[in-house]
Amino acid sequence: MIRETKLDQEIQATRIVEDANEKIWQRIKFGAIVLMVAALIIAPQFAGNYLIYVLSLWAIITISAQGLNLTMGFAGKVSLAQGAFMGIGAYTSVLLVKNGWANYWIAMLIAAVFCMMIGALIGFPALRVKGHYLAFVTLAFNELVILVLRNEEQWTGGPLGILNIERPSMFGYSLFQPVRFYYFCLLMLGIVTLAVWYMIHSPWGRAFKALRDNPNRAESVGLSTTTYTLLAFAIGSGLAGIAGAMLAPLVEFIDPSSFDLNKSLEFLLMVMVGGRGTMAGPFIGAFFAKVLPELLRFANEYYLIVFAVFVMVVILFFPTGIVGIGSYLKDRFFSGKEKESG
Amino acid sequence: MSVSNTNEPVLEVRNIVKAFGSVQANRGISFDVYKGEILGVIGPNGCGKSTLFNCILGQLKPDSGTVKLYGQDVTGQPPPKLSKAGLGRTFQLLQVFDSMRVPDNLLTSVQAHVASVVSSLFRSPDLGMKAQVGTVIESFRLGHVARQEAARLSYGQQKLLDIAMGFMAGPQIVFLDEPAGGVNLSMLASVKERILELNQNQGVTFAIIEHNMEFIFEIAHRILVLADGQVLMTGTADEVRRDPRVIEAYLGR
Amino acid sequence: MAIFVQLLVAGIATGAVYALVASGFALLWQTSGTINFAQGEFVMVSGFIILAVMSFFAIGVVLAFVITIPIVVFIFGFLFKRVLVQPLIKHGDFPLVIATIGLAILVKEGTKIIWGGNALSFPEVIDDRILRFAGVRMSLADLVTIGIAAVIIIAFQWFLNYTFLGRSMEATAQNPDVARILGINVDRMILYTFLINATLVTVGALLITPSYFAKFSNGEALGLLAFMAAIIGGFNQVRGALIGGFLIGILENLGAFYISSEYRTAFPLVLFILVILFKPEGLFGRREERTI
Numbered sequence: 001m002i003r004e005t006k007l008d009q010e011i012q013a014t015r016i017v018e019d020a021n022e023k024i025w026q027r028i029k030f031g032a033i034v035l036m037v038a039a040l041i042i043a044p045q046f047a048g049n050y051l052i053y054v055l056s057l058w059a060i061i062t063i064s065a066q067g068l069n070l071t072m073g074f075a076g077k078v079s080l081a082q083g084a085f086m087g088i089g090a091y092t093s094v095l096l097v098k099n100g101w102a103n104y105w106i107a108m109l110i111a112a113v114f115c116m117m118i119g120a121l122i123g124f125p126a127l128r129v130k131g132h133y134l135a136f137v138t139l140a141f142n143e144l145v146i147l148v149l150r151n152e153e154q155w156t157g158g159p160l161g162i163l164n165i166e167r168p169s170m171f172g173y174s175l176f177q178p179v180r181f182y183y184f185c186l187l188m189l190g191i192v193t194l195a196v197w198y199m200i201h202s203p204w205g206r207a208f209k210a211l212r213d214n215p216n217r218a219e220s221v222g223l224s225t226t227t228y229t230l231l232a233f234a235i236g237s238g239l240a241g242i243a244g245a246m247l248a249p250l251v252e253f254i255d256p257s258s259f260d261l262n263k264s265l266e267f268l269l270m271v272m273v274g275g276r277g278t279m280a281g282p283f284i285g286a287f288f289a290k291v292l293p294e295l296l297r298f299a300n301e302y303y304l305i306v307f308a309v310f311v312m313v314v315i316l317f318f319p320t321g322i323v324g325i326g327s328y329l330k331d332r333f334f335s336g337k338e339k340e341s342g
Numbered sequence: 343m344s345v346s347n348t349n350e351p352v353l354e355v356r357n358i359v360k361a362f363g364s365v366q367a368n369r370g371i372s373f374d375v376y377k378g379e380i381l382g383v384i385g386p387n388g389c390g391k392s393t394l395f396n397c398i399l400g401q402l403k404p405d406s407g408t409v410k411l412y413g414q415d416v417t418g419q420p421p422p423k424l425s426k427a428g429l430g431r432t433f434q435l436l437q438v439f440d441s442m443r444v445p446d447n448l449l450t451s452v453q454a455h456v457a458s459v460v461s462s463l464f465r466s467p468d469l470g471m472k473a474q475v476g477t478v479i480e481s482f483r484l485g486h487v488a489r490q491e492a493a494r495l496s497y498g499q500q501k502l503l504d505i506a507m508g509f510m511a512g513p514q515i516v517f518l519d520e521p522a523g524g525v526n527l528s529m530l531a532s533v534k535e536r537i538l539e540l541n542q543n544q545g546v547t548f549a550i551i552e553h554n555m556e557f558i559f560e561i562a563h564r565i566l567v568l569a570d571g572q573v574l575m576t577g578t579a580d581e582v583r584r585d586p587r588v589i590e591a592y593l594g595r
Numbered sequence: 596m597a598i599f600v601q602l603l604v605a606g607i608a609t610g611a612v613y614a615l616v617a618s619g620f621a622l623l624w625q626t627s628g629t630i631n632f633a634q635g636e637f638v639m640v641s642g643f644i645i646l647a648v649m650s651f652f653a654i655g656v657v658l659a660f661v662i663t664i665p666i667v668v669f670i671f672g673f674l675f676k677r678v679l680v681q682p683l684i685k686h687g688d689f690p691l692v693i694a695t696i697g698l699a700i701l702v703k704e705g706t707k708i709i710w711g712g713n714a715l716s717f718p719e720v721i722d723d724r725i726l727r728f729a730g731v732r733m734s735l736a737d738l739v740t741i742g743i744a745a746v747i748i749i750a751f752q753w754f755l756n757y758t759f760l761g762r763s764m765e766a767t768a769q770n771p772d773v774a775r776i777l778g779i780n781v782d783r784m785i786l787y788t789f790l791i792n793a794t795l796v797t798v799g800a801l802l803i804t805p806s807y808f809a810k811f812s813n814g815e816a817l818g819l820l821a822f823m824a825a826i827i828g829g830f831n832q833v834r835g836a837l838i839g840g841f842l843i844g845i846l847e848n849l850g851a852f853y854i855s856s857e858y859r860t861a862f863p864l865v866l867f868i869l870v871i872l873f874k875p876e877g878l879f880g881r882r883e884e885r886t887i
Contacts (some may be wrong), residue, residue, distance in 0.1 A: 011486045018489065125872055132630065132688070136826060137871050140864045143819065147864075151857040203462035203469065206450045210439050217400065217437040221507060222425035222454030231459075261815070267694050272693050277441070302708070308700040311693065316682055319690040 010150025025330065040186055044179045052182045054294045059185040060246045061290050063192050065270050065282035067239030073276030074200060075232035076128050076212025081138040082267040084145035085115050085237040087259025089244025091149065094162055094254060104168035108245040112238045119237025123230035142261050149256040161255025165248050181250065186247060192239060197279060208232055273314050284322050348440050352377045352515060354545055358397050358407035367393040368569035375515065380548040382542055382562030386592050390571045391551045392434050395517050400424050428594060430513030432504045434520050440493035444484055445475050447492050447503055451510040482506045483532055498529045505533060509540065515547045522554040547558060559583070600731045602848045608737035610844020611744035614837045616799045616817065617824035619792035621836035624825070625768040627785045630692050633699035634796065635818020637671050640702050641800035642717060642809045643710055656718045660801050664670065664794055672870070676786055677829050699814065707811040714808035720801060738804050747798065748837060823867040829880020838879055874875030
């Protein structure tokens, strides 16, 4: 009896310390996010048009990376088709607007829904095959999409793509200027991030993680792996579609090579190296893939090599990605504290 | 152990046959499970026990045979459906959700039962079940590791978690596959307590595959003995212990 | 009819190169679980190395090829295995895949920087002459390619089936754990597969670069096709990859002519998707245990 009480006391003490540490960590995270958001909002004061363009691109790519992170990181389904879905989103919205069939906002919505539907279709093979095989099917799908985009010149403008894409207006407010379009990108990124965050922390997030960790067990407790697999693909590709619809007016032209297998592989690397299955991962991965190269423009020719070596080194030492480095540091730092007071 | 005194079969299994290539794992197995009983399932290694459970619970499709739950044919239905119909289970090889913490593991095990896919997006993360989850955690003595990811728990603790997950949705019939495997004595006592408590206080029916004879003989009302893919006999613990065929099946290999 | 045979021969010739590259790929995968996303780049860069050796020593292509083999074997066989594959393989498949993707980028960009972005011409191994036989026109180069590939394939099969080393390798490829128990030095066998793969990619480079010129971007398409060939054929068996290669070459050529030239790559792609969905072990592979 006496021993039990003492054990209980120890457990209580550990819990208090853990709680305190947890609170500090949450505050640090929150503070970092606030700082980052503030920096992004103030950026146009200090940055020239080119950097604003890069940051807009980063925001768009992060939206798509978050989609892939959901499918791969949280639901555990590999996809090498994220580039293709961005392409479908981009071309769909551009064609709708250019032909006068819809305004930009409706077009974006239609593009996203269209991508979701196709994404769900891709989800069906995912039910039959796992792991590598799924990666291959999605890879082949990406190639096919690019083939179609390249060949159906009548619709897609062929290998040269479509030029002179206009930037939209929002409630009569033109988004043509770089800074305005940048804030639009930030706004969309904010909305998407909040939506994803909400989803991950809802029962859906658990269902996805269950699907990733142990599909067998998930089924045995009543979760339909079919439903959640299709959902994961649909949402992941829907986000890519939105990103594609945003990319078109940013760059003001689109061509098939912007959405090819290389891009899909880039997204894969971004998610893996950033840290898959974490909220921060896509942001970090997109930063290393898109922002850093621009900041290091003097080394531009060599940047891809540096990036490639960087990827290999990170994976060699931190197979869980850069966020893994963060938790490694966190554990060392915080466990140290615990031992002192325990 | 008193024998359960109701006579309604909640589960009727008839002639389950399952083969893997040339290996005949189940060769026409039939038995009933009665309401409120604890049925032990024993037999030498490789006699088809886990396969049988998998055929009943949807992980495998039997080559032939039927399974009736409360009189309704549920043969070959997928696991999620059976889970929602009130069947819970654990697996022989430990299966928990490694990346999630203990409470999340438990919540995941019940969320499909309290909300549809669509509505579960809009419910609060703990589904209003914080208290229940807390109770389950305490009753399985997992309180002090509750904040950890399941992967970090010891084998015994994961085993307890696995079993807790099987109970979480309040199933009427629970299938346990070797719950005593690899578990130390004090945890085994916990497991036994939980099973008996659920059985006696809430009338939960159990079917338990076990190799640990002491354990299963202590708690089971009836024992089903399998050998070589077929039913050898059913009876009370004493009857089974003394039956020469059973002894031969275990020793005469 | 004549056209059909012509297409067939051309298809077999391209297919032969795919087959060689695909079987190297399959060998790595089967024996050590290495999915080498940089396989196409290995072939591409070998072509450039041959050119470099040619100009450095002022020799002909065949001699340069012979000298290139040990270079490629050392860098893309031995070093590849030791520096990249070995440390990562214990963390599971995925990190290694990421690393080979990174390597592919590295090799591709490196090639672009060293040799420039333009396509360089690559000398023919055999003078390109057209032969006429029963009304069918065939390229001599194609026939020679088929011949060389056939020799290599036969030699390789003989090696695998009739030599002790070869049988040990086959055993390691079928089941590394059992092989280890049998006393085979599995790690050494794995090293050999990397060396063999490096040789195969060099041969592939020799045979294919004349047609497509040496360009830094050639690796992608070839890598993808070799990869698909391995899977369509059934990478569980190395001969599956061989058959897959020929099949793709033929399919591509016939499809391009009879159906649509722009969509020539679509035919292998569609076959690839169908195989993965309905027979993931490949047309000629053994069935792997599929987890429930």
